[in-house]
Amino acid sequence: xxxxxxxxxxxxxxxxxxxxxxxxxxxxxxxxxxxxxxxxxxxxxxxxxxxxxxxxxxxxxxxxxxxxxxxxxxxxxxxxxxxxxxxxxxxxxxxxxxxxxxxxxxxxxxxxxxxxxxxxxxxxxxxxxxxxxxxxxxxxxxxxxxxxxxxxxxxxxxxxxxxxxxxxxxxxxxxxxxxxxxxxxxxxxxxxxxxxxx
Amino acid sequence: xxxxxxxxxxxxxxxxxxxxxxxxxxxxxxxxxxxxxxxxxxxxxxxxxxxxxxxxxxxxxxxxxxxxxxxxxxxxxxxxxxxxxxxxxxxxxxxxxxxxxxxxxxxxxxxxxxxxxxxxxxxxxxxxxxxxxxxxxxxxxxxxxxxxxxxxxxxxxxxxxxxxxxxxxxxxxxxxxxxxxxxxxxxxxxxxxxxxxxxxxxxxxxxxxxxxxxxxxxxxx
Ligand SMILES: [Zn+2]
Numbered sequence: 157x158x159x160x161x162x163x164x165x166x167x168x169x170x171x172x173x174x175x176x177x178x179x180x181x182x183x184x185x186x187x188x189x190x191x192x193x194x195x196x197x198x199x200x201x202x203x204x205x206x207x208x209x210x211x212x213x214x215x216x217x218x219x220x221x222x223x224x225x226x227x228x229x230x231x232x233x234x235x236x237x238x239x240x241x242x243x244x245x246x247x248x249x250x251x252x253x254x255x256x257x258x259x260x261x262x263x264x265x266x267x268x269x270x271x272x273x274x275x276x277x278x279x280x281x282x283x284x285x286x287x288x289x290x291x292x293x294x295x296x297x298x299x300x301x302x303x304x305x306x307x308x309x310x311x312x313x314x315x316x317x318x319x320x321x322x323x324x325x326x327x328x329x330x331x332x333x334x335x336x337x338x339x340x341x342x343x344x345x346x347x348x349x350x351x352x353x354x
Numbered sequence: 355x356x357x358x359x360x361x362x363x364x365x366x367x368x369x370x371x372x373x374x375x376x377x378x379x380x381x382x383x384x385x386x387x388x389x390x391x392x393x394x395x396x397x398x399x400x401x402x403x404x405x406x407x408x409x410x411x412x413x414x415x416x417x418x419x420x421x422x423x424x425x426x427x428x429x430x431x432x433x434x435x436x437x438x439x440x441x442x443x444x445x446x447x448x449x450x451x452x453x454x455x456x457x458x459x460x461x462x463x464x465x466x467x468x469x470x471x472x473x474x475x476x477x478x479x480x481x482x483x484x485x486x487x488x489x490x491x492x493x494x495x496x497x498x499x500x501x502x503x504x505x506x507x508x509x510x511x512x513x514x515x516x517x518x519x520x521x522x523x524x525x526x527x528x529x530x531x532x533x534x535x536x537x538x539x540x541x542x543x544x545x546x547x548x549x550x551x552x553x554x555x556x557x558x559x560x561x562x563x564x565x566x567x568x569x570x571x572x573x574x575x
Contacts, residue, residue, distance in 0.1 A: 177433060181426045190419035203422065210429050211436045270412040293413050318376050325375075325405040328412075334404035 162226035188234050194290040195238040205241045209234045232305040277324045285320035367392045371399045
């Protein structure tokens with residue numbers, strides 16, 4: 157049995173089919189929740205906001221343009237809800253929880269230091285850089301899709317993403333997390349013979 | 355010609371390499387593009403190439419973020435409850451608006467009966483005698499219109515909700531729990547908290563609407 161297309165799923169949801177509503181939630185919950193975790197940096201807030209996102213999605217599902225893709229539309233709502241949540245946040249002393257990188261799932265090898273450094277660098281970026289970095293590198297969205305999601309020109313998205321990457325590259329250099337061979341690309345080729353998790 | 359505009363200058367070579375780094379990270383160029391001869395003579399770009407490789411490696415190793423295993427179990431009922439609340443609010447608004455309109459119509463009809471015929475009408479060579487509206491009849495008509503409108507709005511609102519509950523029985527069971535990749539704290543003080551808040555908001559809206567309606571008959575003409 158093949159999964160319903162997004163348009164078919166939406167059509168069933170609009171008819172009040174609860175099974176279709178559940179399918180829609182299950183189809184997009186990982187995208188929505190992980191964007192919330194990455195942007196809000198707090199798993200409890202992320203869960204609350206992710207729930208709000210789906211309430212908002214179903215409330216405005218009849219306004220979705222079926223000639224466009226559903227995923228970027230839902231991610232756009234997710235980004236907006238996260239921004240609202242961030243703007244409502246009263247300054248709390250320690251908001252960031254890195255619960256998504258618990259000991260049980262940390263890679264055994266020294267790549268943990270690298271992933272932790274990248275994660276910290278992303279968390280410390282300004283919000284708009286973080287949004288585009290997460291959408292591009294962790295959710296596989298293209299420049300054009302991100303442009304539609306966060307309602308900014310493609311040129312702006314490129315600029316933000318390039319700056320976000322440069323910030324991370326500089327940080328990795330400073331922390332000495334750079335392969336020591338003369339030609340790093342060759343080192344990468346050698347590394348690729350070793351299975352990488354994730 | 356300055357350092358940046360001279361295409362053979364070291365600064366221009368660094369600029370070209372920086373562009374190549376971004377294109378590798380975009381996925382437009384293979385990672386081999388980082389083995390540029392320029393990196394042999396430029397320590398800064400060589401380090402940048404190394405950092406790019408590290409970033410690509412690290413991105414592949416980032417642990418995925420998965421929602422809690424019972425996320426959909428909590429979200430779907432919350433969504434359904436919110437829809438029911440929204441439908442109820444809509445019905446109440448329609449009913450209140452219809453009732454208010456009916457009262458206004460009845461009031462205007464009463465006023466029309468009490469006021470004298472306009473002068474223009476009395477000068478008409480062949481005046482058409484129209485029976486004055488009966489207040490009792492106007493109220494009866496307004497009342498039945500309200501009942502009909504309210505009933506229809508409520509039916510429209512409730513029928514999808516009935517379908518939702520009917521089809522809830524067909525919801526397939528929760529799949530085997532996916533290992534939660536996060537170390538979550540207790541999710542909230544109460545699992546019904548979002549629904550409670552929604553209900554509170556609905557009640558407040560209802561009170562507001564009813565309050566608005568209640569003030570209408572007090573208006574003096
Ligand atoms: Zn250089």
